Amino acid sequence: MSKSDKNVNLSNPQKSDFENLVKMNMKKAYYIALGFLGSHDLAMDASQEAFIKAYKNFNKFDKSKNFFTWYYKILKNHCLNIIRNIKNKKEDNYIEIKNISENPLDNIEQKEQIKLLEDALEKLSFEKREIIILKEFEEKSYLEITELLNIPLGSVMSRLFYARKELGKILLKEMI
Template sequence: MSDREQAFQEIFKANSKKIYHLCLGYTGDSDAANDLLQETFLKVWQNLDKFRNQSMISTWIYRIAVNTCLTYLKKEKRAAKDELTPNIIETKEEEVSEKQEQIATLYKCIAKLEESERLIITMVMDELPYPEIAEISGISEGNLRVKIHRIKHKLTELYNQHERL
């Protein structure tokens, strides 16, 4: 295996799961999330040499992922994701458990948020530091804190409303 492939393998291993969560939170569909993940890492592979000297490689990967998710609209107009998509239902049927149901509900609620909110909240839940989220989303840290506060409140309300149903 070449050095380049070795480096890419390590980067992929360290970041793919979180990027997949971001894509899944944005699309609500596992097939689409896998496609977006692949597209994101294709860009990473293409630009690997530019990354070599970057200390925060994850920030760049996240930024590519966010932009790839936003570009996704260009290719396919997605209907409002207020219903569980077949892939999530499939997972739910395979492993029927309270936890799985809660996760499915959480994704369902995330799908009801605006696009930028979906992207930001998945990064918050994956515990990315606020300065990094601000850097990725291009929003000032102060504004981001306000925004995150609102999104957290909105998501919690949506989730609790859903649980009451």
């Protein structure tokens, strides 16, 4: 059970307990879904639908474990189903620059960089995109990623290395 989960009564959860779980995890859930699906509407819908599935299957959740780790598997499966069913329905610019420049010329360049990065991420396999989203955008630690993906630390590191390498191949020619 994570520190944040301890504030919630998981042994006999009421709607208000589940509401707290949703509120504690909704942003992480949304951003991960956004990284996977590249669309605000799809990410919103997928993350909410995954919470509903989690609620309906709550009796299967091992209460001694971390809720988000369990929820993540539901979310990932749901996003994979969406990706399988809805091809090329990505909306532009689901990524933005952290510090937006006030110089209009820089701004144009930044917009181009965003577009290139979004296209490059789209070209990665789901596995590689997943690890980039978790590490680079969601800033998860290696240990958190091992728990979420249920793979050893070494695999996390090598997957990250090869994901960046492939992303680099696509990006370096254009951006750097």
